[in-house]
Amino acid sequence: MWHPDPFIKHPVPSTQPPTAQEAARSRWFSPLRAGRLELAERTWVPAMVPWRASDDGLVTPEVLAWYERFARGQPGALVVEATGIRDIPSGPLLRIGDDRFIPGLAELVRTVRRASGGRTRLFIQLIDFLRIRRRPEPERYFREFLVLTDRHRALLPGTDGAIRETLARLPETEWPRFLDERELESLRFGERERVTDMELPRIRELPRVLPELFARAAARAGQAGFDGVELHFAHAYTMASFLSALNDRDDGYDGYGGRRADRVRLPLEVHGAVRAAVSDRFVVGCRFLGEECIPGGNTAGDAAWFGAEFARAGMDYLSLSRGGKFEDAKQPRVGWARYPYTGPSGYECMPTVRSDERGPFGRNAEATRAVRDAVRAAGRRTPVVLSGGISTFEQAERLLREGVADIIASARQSLADPDWFRKLRLGLGDEVRRCVFTNYCEGLDQVHKQVTCKLWDHLDLDGDDAPRTADGRRRLVAPAWEPASR
Numbered sequence: 001m002w003h004p005d006p007f008i009k010h011p012v013p014s015t016q017p018p019t020a021q022e023a024a025r026s027r028w029f030s031p032l033r034a035g036r037l038e039l040a041e042r043t044w045v046p047a048m049v050p051w052r053a054s055d056d057g058l059v060t061p062e063v064l065a066w067y068e069r070f071a072r073g074q075p076g077a078l079v080v081e082a083t084g085i086r087d088i089p090s091g092p093l094l095r096i097g098d099d100r101f102i103p104g105l106a107e108l109v110r111t112v113r114r115a116s117g118g119r120t121r122l123f124i125q126l127i128d129f130l131r132i133r134r135r136p137e138p139e140r141y142f143r144e145f146l147v148l149t150d151r152h153r154a155l156l157p158g159t160d161g162a163i164r165e166t167l168a169r170l171p172e173t174e175w176p177r178f179l180d181e182r183e184l185e186s187l188r189f190g191e192r193e194r195v196t197d198m199e200l201p202r203i204r205e206l207p208r209v210l211p212e213l214f215a216r217a218a219a220r221a222g223q224a225g226f227d228g229v230e231l232h233f234a235h236a237y238t239m240a241s242f243l244s245a246l247n248d249r250d251d252g253y254d255g256y257g258g259r260r261a262d263r264v265r266l267p268l269e270v271h272g273a274v275r276a277a278v279s280d281r282f283v284v285g286c287r288f289l290g291e292e293c294i295p296g297g298n299t300a301g302d303a304a305w306f307g308a309e310f311a312r313a314g315m316d317y318l319s320l321s322r323g324g325k326f327e328d329a330k331q332p333r334v335g336w337a338r339y340p341y342t343g344p345s346g347y348e349c350m351p352t353v354r355s356d357e358r359g360p361f362g363r364n365a366e367a368t369r370a371v372r373d374a375v376r377a378a379g380r381r382t383p384v385v386l387s388g389g390i391s392t393f394e395q396a397e398r399l400l401r402e403g404v405a406d407i408i409a410s411a412r413q414s415l416a417d418p419d420w421f422r423k424l425r426l427g428l429g430d431e432v433r434r435c436v437f438t439n440y441c442e443g444l445d446q447v448h449k450q451v452t453c454k455l456w457d458h459l460d461l462d463g464d465d466a467p468r469t470a471d472g473r474r475r476l477v478a479p480a481w482e483p484a485s486r
């Protein structure tokens, strides 16, 4: 896992948890009413992929157990993991690209309603991603994947077959003589499609097909009973790539790349199509990046500009994340695909205690404040959600009091202790299991293993019937908790 070098090891912030009365008077535990978004409190669990869906993208008992466990902590809102809007195989990631996914998702909605006593609003994150191939064996790349062009033929004599054989036997130092930058990247990292690959019809057509794909997925989410959808416009995926300052796609007049106004066009069209496909009460929010944290990428200024546009378009909430891009991801091992959380921008997305002088706690606050200020300057009250390294009541209260955000989200601290919001609300904050921000969970995510927390996955393995990993060595949900006095 990448970290700044040299690094400063930051302690987890100390905390003086509130009494039940202090929590009741706090902003974080106060209700929010902002247009369609109504929350019992301003606590929020953002999307986390736990690698528990079936290989066909269906909800499994393990998916239900995962969300039930978060719902017992009764956050104001819970966002279901990035869920694919297309009906294409994508491993054990949830999908919503066909009506056959609705019954499983409806069961998930019922499970969360039951476990939270109806207190938690439930949203589902809708994602589209482009094709990415695993890093190939060099010989295989030259023999099968490399598309031979006249440039290769001009550089090397013989038939195409002979050229491939010559290339396959070259030492690595010779590769740059015969391959262009993109080919070298595909060889070293695995091929990755971009929204700027206009020579590919499926890429050219994205603006034509995506609004409807998102709209149909959102309609299915409505049928399954969700309170709303979160459009995934963040990290390394298709919609974030349209927003990115690196998007220089040329569709001609009124296109989808280049200036901010053009980069935001498709996200706005997606939002418009989704809004038109769901009921008036249904919440439609989005998650996007406060900063892309890559050279030449979007800054907080870009995010503020996009935020105001989203708010003007009538988006129901704006949730800010940070980084998590392919551009600076680490080279994967042969046979593995690039993963967007392995480089410096990945660090910004899920920072650990091995940090720089800024530390890992609240790194996205400045950019989030810029977005919220721009939204307010545009005359909109659209609620803004902040996440990134929040693990104490005091941090959350301060950020709300200072007007940085309207809602404070917490992913890893909620994974470490899914009951933590409830414990704080009950004045039992001393019982919170504190996240140590060393990213054991993210390490599992990276190798596509079922995500658990190191603070509880080996606890009480013989003591209850909570689901386990196939080898029986890790429990898949945190042990149950109930206040002693009840």
Ligand SMILES: Cc1cc2nc3c(=O)[nH]c(=O)nc-3n(C[C@H](O)[C@H](O)[C@H](O)COP(=O)(O)O)c2cc1C
Binding pocket: 046, 047, 048, 049, 050, 081, 082, 125, 234, 287, 321, 349, 350, 351, 387, 388, 389, 390, 409, 410, 411, 412, 413, 441, 442, 445, 451
């Ligand atoms: C295991 C894991 C899976 C994640 N999956 C998603 C995801 O599906 N969609 C998303 O927008 N963010 C995802 N994230 C990022 C989190 O939502 C959050 O932005 C990030 O962890 C920083 O917040 P934190 O410091 O409170 O953990 C994931 C994070 C983790 C640790």
Ligand code: SF4
Binding pocket: 412, 413, 415, 416, 434, 435, 436, 437, 438, 439, 440, 441, 442, 452, 453, 454, 455
């Ligand atoms: S494994 Fe647990 S303690 Fe470690 S970072 Fe993840 S949630 Fe926090």
